[in-house]
Structures are given as structure tokens and as C-alpha cells.
Amino acid sequence: xxxxxxxxxxxxxxxxxxxxxxxxxxxxxxxxxxxxxxxxxxxxxxxxxxxxxxxxxxxxxxxxxxxxxxxxxxxxxxxxxxxxxxxxxxxxxxxxxxxxxxxxxxxxxxxxxxxxxxxxxxxxxxxxxxxxxxxxxxxxxxxxxxxxxxxxxxxxxxxxxxxxxxxxxxxxxxxxxxxxxxxxxxxxxxxxxxxxxxxxxxxxxxxxxxxxxxxxxxxxxxxxxxxxxxxxxxxxxxxxxxxxxxxxxxxxxxxxxxxxxxxxxxxxxxxxxxxxxxxxxxxxxxxxxxxxxxxxxxxxxxxxxxxxxxxxxxxxxxxxxxxxxxxxxxxxxxxx
Amino acid sequence: xxxxxxxxxxxxxxxxxxxxxxxxxxxxxxxxxxxxxxxxxxxxxxxxxxxxxxxxxxxxxxxxxxxxxxxxxxxxxxxxxxxxxxxxxxxxxxxxxxxxxxxxxxxxxxxxxxxxxxxxxxxxxxxxxxxxxxxxxxxxxxxxxxxxxxxxxxx
Numbered sequence: 412x413x414x415x416x417x418x419x420x421x422x423x424x425x426x427x428x429x430x431x432x433x434x435x436x437x438x439x440x441x442x443x444x445x446x447x448x449x450x451x452x453x454x455x456x457x458x459x460x461x462x463x464x465x466x467x468x469x470x471x472x473x474x475x476x477x478x479x480x481x482x483x484x485x486x487x488x489x490x491x492x493x494x495x496x497x498x499x500x501x502x503x504x505x506x507x508x509x510x511x512x513x514x515x516x517x518x519x520x521x522x523x524x525x526x527x528x529x530x531x532x533x534x535x536x537x538x539x540x541x542x543x544x545x546x547x548x549x550x551x552x553x554x555x556x557x558x559x560x561x562x563x564x565x566x567x568x569x570x571x572x573x574x575x576x577x578x579x580x581x582x583x584x585x586x587x588x589x590x591x592x593x594x595x596x597x598x599x600x601x602x603x604x605x606x607x608x609x610x611x612x613x614x615x616x617x618x619x620x621x622x623x624x625x626x627x628x629x630x631x632x633x634x635x636x637x638x639x640x641x642x643x644x645x646x647x648x649x650x651x652x653x654x655x656x657x658x659x660x661x662x663x664x665x666x667x668x669x670x671x672x673x674x675x676x677x678x679x680x681x682x683x684x685x686x687x688x689x690x691x692x693x694x695x696x697x698x699x700x701x702x703x704x705x706x707x708x709x710x711x712x713x714x715x716x717x718x719x720x721x722x723x724x725x726x727x728x729x730x731x732x733x734x735x736x737x738x739x740x741x742x743x744x745x746x747x
Numbered sequence: 748x749x750x751x752x753x754x755x756x757x758x759x760x761x762x763x764x765x766x767x768x769x770x771x772x773x774x775x776x777x778x779x780x781x782x783x784x785x786x787x788x789x790x791x792x793x794x795x796x797x798x799x800x801x802x803x804x805x806x807x808x809x810x811x812x813x814x815x816x817x818x819x820x821x822x823x824x825x826x827x828x829x830x831x832x833x834x835x836x837x838x839x840x841x842x843x844x845x846x847x848x849x850x851x852x853x854x855x856x857x858x859x860x861x862x863x864x865x866x867x868x869x870x871x872x873x874x875x876x877x878x879x880x881x882x883x884x885x886x887x888x889x890x891x892x893x894x895x896x897x898x899x900x901x902x
Contacts, residue, residue: 462859562856564823566832566839566848571768608756617763655766664750
């Protein structure tokens, strides 16, 4: 049974494994630094669907099918799916999951969903109420623009601090496996909502950095470790500005992030004027984790990875009402 | 230095400002000048062209506006206006072409939701406030004008 360590962290007793994982992405992601690592990429951002939301559903569906296939499981062998996305009523998850006929738990954690769903899947398997649990999420540039910003063809200018929503999806299958190489989930830390008054929706990294700092600090305190104890501390989508702020904030508490720190938002795209401060969206951390990080753990290149996905929890309504952007970050320690 | 739990919103605002990238004002202004100016030059060229066909000033002016609106919507539909705007900034926003783009882009975007609840109800999403407050301002202007005329008539 999972056990609480310190105030915020939960340690798995049976160390569930990630027995299957897959990532799919769109055209821009394909041409980026992790393009060749994606299990599947699509040149048509609509994926042959009628709308961007349906295209996002298709992406999610694709990743989950591939992940289950890689885990050598049939659809009906999974006991539960944890999934969520950025859209109203989690539209893309709901429509992407309905064909699987697997018991489903919908989650909302904005761009932190990958860590949130993975933590829930790990807890479900560790506590024994599921033998196999799927954790997945997705985002699509076009559907996110529609949800939060202006129409795609509207002649607006992107500010240098804005981030580019990743068109992509990642899925992991958590269970028990005898294969030694499968990545294991050691412990999870569910984050607190942090809000330091950032109202600029074009500077999400700044809004999320305090949440990431809080969760990382809590995790390190609870486990009595320092950043040097990890091969990689990987945040979700803080981008250029958020990463800078995170390092500054942690330094104030005497926690120094060094070369073993990176951010998925900085890994997924080549830097150009369109991308701004980096990638963002649920799919950002999900695709980088499933396409790059987990394979490296399997190969033994990475041993202990603290995966901290960050989410800005604003809604279009809260932004219109002038409220500041609350953020959350969840941490999952994945080991080889 | 204060730790995270003691940091106030004002202090964090300062930190954010320091860490953030600023817009490059000079290149941005130059881009806006070139693109916005280019659109105006195109308008003038069309205006002269229509006049050379023997049209009077008023008709040529109207035809020029219609042509620019058409071109803006065509470019929006082809997915080129956004690219132009990303370079030109306010240069594409201010002329009449910006308004045409603000009307046509939601019309394209909301097509999957149908003609009535999609295109019909969302087409004015961006341009709507401009029309509402434009009309409101014209009413105020009219009232002020009437008062001024009345006052100048009395004295």
C-alpha cells in the first residue's frame, strides 16, 4: 500500500512500472528536435477529422492504442483510464476515449495533466484497485487557440513571452511487469494551487513557476533529498521565462538547480519567432515524457527523473473577469 | 532574499518583469510602418487606377475600400493574413483590412459549429465591440453637436 512521506509526498510500496507508452504529434512537432522519436506523427493537423477538437480526440485515441499495443495488452485488459485535456468539459478526452469501453476517470489539471494522470494511475495500481491503469492526455494548437485566444486566422501579434501549444498526445500504461528495463514509479507529490498575481495570459511560464517551485521544494523536503540526487529534474511547460523564474525562486530557499534541470517546453521545438518562450499545453510534457524521457530510462541513460508537469488553471471566464492565473504542479519520481 | 513562502505579489511582479523578454520596439514599429504603409500605398494605387477609368472621386473611393476588404478576406482565407500580421503588427490592424480580417477569421473558425450557432453568432465576436461602441460614440457626438448648434443659435 502506498505510504505518505512527510507532508505532501506519497511513496509507492510495490513500485508499479510503466509497461507501455506512446506519443503522437502534429506536423510542427515532427519537424522539431523530438520529431524522430515520436511513435506516430501526422502531416495533416486535422487528421482527416471535421474539427480541431475531433482531431485532438483522434490524437489521444492513437496514443492510447499504441501504448496498449506496446504493452502487449488488448483494450479490455486495462481496468481504468485517467485522462484530461484543456477544452471545455474535457471534450477531446471524452470523445477520444469513448470507443475504448474502459472505465474512465476524467481529470482537469490543465497542462499538468500528464503528471496528474500518471500519479493517479500509479496510486490505483499500487493500492491494488486496478491491475492495469492508463494515464493519457492531449492538446492541439488549434483547439487551444480557439478555447483561450483568438481565431487562428485573426491577425494578432504573438508577444515574445507567449508559448506555443503543442499538438500532441502521450499515453502511458501502468501495471506490474517482470521486465527489468521498464521505468518504475517511485513516489508522487500532488501540488498545491499557487497564485502570485500574474494576470498576463501571454506569460504563462511566469504564472506557473511559483507552483513548480512549491511542489519541487515540498518533494525535496519530504524525501530529504537535494537536486543532485536526481539525473534529471524536468518541468512541464515553464518555457524560457518560467524556467528562469523557477531557478530564481528555488535559489531563495537554498535549492540550486544545475545542469540536471530541463523543461519540456524548451525541448520540443526549435526556437523561432512563432514559438516564443517555448512549447506549452498538456501534450507538451506528455509527448516529451513518452517520446524522449521514458525510452532513455529504459535504455539506462537516465536513472532517477523527477517529472514535474505544470498547469495554469485559468478559464476564459476568469481571464475576462480580470482574475490572476492560479497554477498547479504535480511531481512524479520515475526511476529505472 | 525572501523565500518562496514569504514572497509578496508585488515582489514577484518585479521578478517577472526582470525575467521576461521585451518586445523589440524599433523593429516592430518598422514592420508596422512598412506593412501598414504598403497597404495604404496599395489603396492609393487602386484609387488612382479607378479614377483613370473615368470614375468620380466618391465612386473610386468606395470601390477602393471594397477592393481592400476583398483582398483582406481573400488573404485571411488563404491563411496569409496572420503571417503578414505577425510581421506587421499594428500595420495590418489599423487599416480597413484589419476590420475585414476580424470579421472573416471567426467566420472561418466557427464553421464546424454550423451556420447559425457557429458562423452567425460568432462572426462579430471580435468586431462586435467596435461596432457597439462606435455607434454609441456617434450618438454622443450627435447630442453634443445638437447642443452646440442650439447654444450658438441662442447667442
